[in-house]
Amino acid sequence: MSANVDSATGAPALAPPTALPRFAAAVAHPKVMQRxxxxxxxLFIGPxxxxxxxxxxxMFQKDITRRYPEQKMEIxxxxxxxxxxxxxxxGSPRCVACGLCEFVCPPRAxxxxxxxxxxxxxxxxxxxxxxxxxxxxxxxxxxxxxxxAIVMSSDYEVVGRRREDFVWNLKKLLKPVAQLQSRIDWIxxxxxxxxxxxxxxxxxxxxxxxxxxxxxxxxxVDHH
Amino acid sequence: xxxxxxxxxxxxxxxxxxPAVAAPPPPDPLIVAITALGAEVLPPTQDQLxxxxxxxxxxxxxxxxxxxxxxxxxxxxIDVAGVDFPKRQPRFEVVYHLWSLTWNKVVRIKxxxxxxxxxxxxxxxxxxxxxxxxxxxxxxxxxxxxGHPDLRRILMPDDYPxxxxxxxxxxxxxxxxxxYVRAGGVLMTRELDVDRPAGQDRTPVDLSHGDPAGYxxxxxxxxxxxxx
Amino acid sequence: xSTLTEKIVTVNDLHEERMELSxxxxxxxxxxxxxxxxxxxGEKVVSMDPVVGYLHRGKEKHAEHxxxxxxxxxTDRLDYLQPLGNEVGWALTVEKLAGIEVPARxxxxxxxxxxxxxxxxxxxxxxxxxxxxxxxxMFMYAFRDRESLFDLMDELTGLxxxxxxxxxxxxGADLPPELVTRMQQWVAQLHGHIDxxxxxxxxxxxxxDRMRGVGQVSAQQAIDLGLTGPCLRATGVGVDLRRARPxxxxxxxxxxxxxxxxGDAYDRYLVRIxxxxxxxxxxxxxxxxxxxxxxxxxxxxxxLPPKGRVYTSMEEMIxxxxxxxxxxxxxxxxxxxTEAANGELGFYVLSAGASHPYRVKIRSPSFxxxxxxxxxxxxxxxxxxxxxxxxxxxxxxxxxx
Numbered sequence: 001m002s003a004n005v006d007s008a009t010g011a012p013a014l015a016p017p018t019a020l021p022r023f024a025a026a027v028a029h030p031k032v033m034q035r036x037x038x039x040x041x042x043l044f045i046g047p048x049x050x051x052x053x054x055x056x057x058x059m060f061q062k063d064i065t066r067r068y069p070e071q072k073m074e075i076x077x078x079x080x081x082x083x084x085x086x087x088x089x090x091g092s093p094r095c096v097a098c099g100l101c102e103f104v105c106p107p108r109a110x111x112x113x114x115x116x117x118x119x120x121x122x123x124x125x126x127x128x129x130x131x132x133x134x135x136x137x138x139x140x141x142x143x144x145x146x147x148x149a150i151v152m153s154s155d156y157e158v159v160g161r162r163r164e165d166f167v168w169n170l171k172k173l174l175k176p177v178a179q180l181q182s183r184i185d186w187i188x189x190x191x192x193x194x195x196x197x198x199x200x201x202x203x204x205x206x207x208x209x210x211x212x213x214x215x216x217x218x219x220x221v222d223h224h
Numbered sequence: 225x226x227x228x229x230x231x232x233x234x235x236x237x238x239x240x241x242x243p244a245v246a247a248p249p250p251p252d253p254l255i256v257a258i259t260a261l262g263a264e265v266l267p268p269t270q271d272q273l274x275x276x277x278x279x280x281x282x283x284x285x286x287x288x289x290x291x292x293x294x295x296x297x298x299x300x301x302i303d304v305a306g307v308d309f310p311k312r313q314p315r316f317e318v319v320y321h322l323w324s325l326t327w328n329k330v331v332r333i334k335x336x337x338x339x340x341x342x343x344x345x346x347x348x349x350x351x352x353x354x355x356x357x358x359x360x361x362x363x364x365x366x367x368x369x370x371g372h373p374d375l376r377r378i379l380m381p382d383d384y385p386x387x388x389x390x391x392x393x394x395x396x397x398x399x400x401x402x403x404y405v406r407a408g409g410v411l412m413t414r415e416l417d418v419d420r421p422a423g424q425d426r427t428p429v430d431l432s433h434g435d436p437a438g439y440x441x442x443x444x445x446x447x448x449x450x451x452x
Numbered sequence: 453x454s455t456l457t458e459k460i461v462t463v464n465d466l467h468e469e470r471m472e473l474s475x476x477x478x479x480x481x482x483x484x485x486x487x488x489x490x491x492x493x494g495e496k497v498v499s500m501d502p503v504v505g506y507l508h509r510g511k512e513k514h515a516e517h518x519x520x521x522x523x524x525x526x527t528d529r530l531d532y533l534q535p536l537g538n539e540v541g542w543a544l545t546v547e548k549l550a551g552i553e554v555p556a557r558x559x560x561x562x563x564x565x566x567x568x569x570x571x572x573x574x575x576x577x578x579x580x581x582x583x584x585x586x587x588x589x590m591f592m593y594a595f596r597d598r599e600s601l602f603d604l605m606d607e608l609t610g611l612x613x614x615x616x617x618x619x620x621x622x623x624g625a626d627l628p629p630e631l632v633t634r635m636q637q638w639v640a641q642l643h644g645h646i647d648x649x650x651x652x653x654x655x656x657x658x659x660x661d662r663m664r665g666v667g668q669v670s671a672q673q674a675i676d677l678g679l680t681g682p683c684l685r686a687t688g689v690g691v692d693l694r695r696a697r698p699x700x701x702x703x704x705x706x707x708x709x710x711x712x713x714x715g716d717a718y719d720r721y722l723v724r725i726x727x728x729x730x731x732x733x734x735x736x737x738x739x740x741x742x743x744x745x746x747x748x749x750x751x752x753x754x755x756l757p758p759k760g761r762v763y764t765s766m767e768e769m770i771x772x773x774x775x776x777x778x779x780x781x782x783x784x785x786x787x788x789x790t791e792a793a794n795g796e797l798g799f800y801v802l803s804a805g806a807s808h809p810y811r812v813k814i815r816s817p818s819f820x821x822x823x824x825x826x827x828x829x830x831x832x833x834x835x836x837x838x839x840x841x842x843x844x845x846x847x848x849x850x851x852x853x
Binding site: 029030031032034037038041042044047050051054055064076078079080098100103104106107136137138139140143144146147148152187188190191192193194195 | 518519521522525526589596599600606607608609610611614616624625626648651652655656657658660664685688690708709710711712713714718719722723725726746747748750756757758759760761762763769772773776777
């Protein structure tokens with residue numbers, strides 16, 4: 001851009017910066033200085049052999065890559081796989097179809113059709129669909145769930161032949177607790193936040209909180 | 225309708241119970257210098273930046289002073305944002321953020337732009353970086369910058385007929401699959417760049433920006449009232 | 453005779469035919485979907501018109517229809533080489549808007565991930581910059597470190613990239629002590645690895661010849677063009693937002709802001725290499741002196757309550773639902789900038805007091821730095837464009853938004 005030329009390298013030289021603004025020039029900053037190449041570097045063969053040796057020596061060091069399909073990643077409880085639904089012992093979902101995960105989902109991958117039920121939880125999802133092509137595995141659904149009903153699984157390999165294979169319904173989403181236990185233990189620890197003393201880190205069974213004063217008096221309300 | 229008030233802080237943060245202070249602190253010399261140019265001081269917002277409102281006609285002189293006057297010397301234009309307030313007069317606002325590397329101060333300058341004549345003076349001469357900033361504001365909000373050397377769309381396709389960051393543009397978009405542009409009532413085919421002779425600039429396509437009739441073409445659905 | 457003197461045919465006239473060339477948007481050296489419309493005179497660039505917008509996803513429009521917490525997922529995808537750095541920028545903006553105090557430990561974790569992300573971006577830059585200028589093996593060594601860095605991020609956040617780790621008021625999970633040890637080990641071995649990069653690149657004649665004197669700008673030109681970040685500092689202007697407009701724990705850290713002397717592509721390389729060393733220095737201080745305490749603000753109105761209480765207390769259940777669905781910052785406006793890997797990443801947010809922002813303007817450093825491509829390239833040779841693009845290092849995801 002400038003017309004004058006650096007005699008050493010043949011590269012155009014830069015005029016020293018014009019008066020720097022006061023604040024920018026106030027502090028002396030360390031300068032990264034360019035240097036002209038040494039004769040050895042200009043001849044190129046020395047550094048070339050050095051780099052070749054460096055690369056050659058790598059052959060005798062430990063592998064840092066993984067042979068993926070055969071050699072799987074080590075699964076840690078922090079891993080965000082695809083979100084799945086927690087199945088209770090009787091095979092029903094923990095989910096009470098409150099719709100909070102549906103609301104919070106940034107890519108709108110979750111679609112819930114709520115329905116009433118006679119069981120004590122009163123509401124359950126009639127249909128629960130997650131589009132795994134939309135899902136970004138951000139774990140917001142898991143974080144907001146007031147029932148610990150949707151958690152991130154360790155399943156990170158979602159494959160299919162058609163687009164429909166990625167739209168998971170209730171049947172495909174429900175997983176027994178045993179499969180998700182390590183993740184559930186981890187989020188219970190995390191979601192205590194500052195409240196380390198709180199012991200009620202697992203949601204009460206049945207999904208409904210009953211005040212102990214009302215023990216024996218209350219009965220699930222029949223809405224039908 | 226949750227519209228932004230002209231002075232946000234006065235409506236949100238209650239005025240602090242002012243103790244009986246004998247002498248108010250001396251005013252910031254920057255504020256004095258900028259108000260002397262005819263700018264109106266805006267109340268501070270959460271980020272405590274110096275904020276000013278400048279009349280559109282005075283903006284070229286104020287901008288020149290902000291850049292060139294040694295006691296101001298705002299060397300760097302950080303950002304230009306076009307904002308649309310459909311319920312306000314004037315409808316548009318250009319928000320400039322300027323940074324003085326001399327004083328290490330950031331100021332926010334707001335210039336109101338009416339809908340009927342969405343024009344504001346370009347500051348490309350003072351801050352060459354304003355080139356793309358202003359092209360973006362033109363592209364997204366439809367503001368025209370008088371004196372800009374090359375005002376054309378930058379992020380959207382050249383023949384895109386709408387300004388997406390206006391509030392009456394729906395977030396789901398408007399179907400624009402046909403490659404025709406309605407300009408001045410005449411349908412034009414999309415100009416292919418390969419047909420353009422070498423060295424010749426692109427033919428400017430008047431998209432009648434700011435013309436409400438331009439919106440009726442694709443029958444956009446207006447967002448419902450109250451959506452912020 | 454006069455007709456002969458009227459037109460003297462020179463060698464230049466014979467070569468006057470100019471070639472129009474479209475470089476990109478599918479060109480491997482344009483770092484994503486950038487198209488450069490070039491007019492060449494032989495090998496010389498006569499005019500250049502960078503065409504951006506191929507990756508425009510309308511993030512600013514989407515932001516007006518998303519909650520403040522949901523927008524974190526889009527900021528991740530701005531500069532996808534430093535996703536958490538973008539999240540920190542947005543988190544600081546929203547917290548300033550709502551006046552939320554963030555605990556010291558959360559701030560320290562944020563500073564740590566900011567510096568890790570700067571390293572991540574600079575490592576990719578070193579690798580890709582090497583490939584662009586002929587040093588292909590450099591790519592492997594840079595990505596070795598970047599992958600192990602992302603393994604650390606994976607363990608911290610659960611995702612390798614696009615982590616979605618930041619929350620309004622803090623971070624998504626605590627930094628466990630065993631991970632701190634592994635991060636310290638990673639940082640300790642980084643200095644040796646940077647020496648390896650320098651051995652492969654700094655004295656490499658091909659790299660040196662392709663970068664030196666290419667794409668020079670003076671300090672005044674750089675300020676006029678709005679350059680920020682390493683590209684500005686390479687011209688000798690020691691402006692770094694971590695010093696100039698400090699945020700997070702940067703005022704308490706000891707680090708230096710390296711500046712260049714000539715403002716060419718080689719200086720931008722040297723500044724970035726030195727910045728990597730400074731980042732490692734900062735990370736050492738941060739990881740050694742990580743404060744104890746909460747990793748998210750104890751603020752029931754703005755932050756999700758502890759899960760255990762949500763199950764048992766109606767108050768907290770209401771807070772949980774209200775915070776997710778109806779969290780609204782007060783009316784007002786905030787411009788908050790952070791020093792991202794490429795320069796000043798600013799978020800200007802205008803709040804109408806609703807649960808969605810009224811207007812979000814992203815001041816993306818890549819977009820502004822890309823403007824300098826035209827003045828840097830015109831008059832240089834065609835092959836220099838690749839070196840200039842490599843040294844500017846814009847990310848099209850951030851540029852086009």
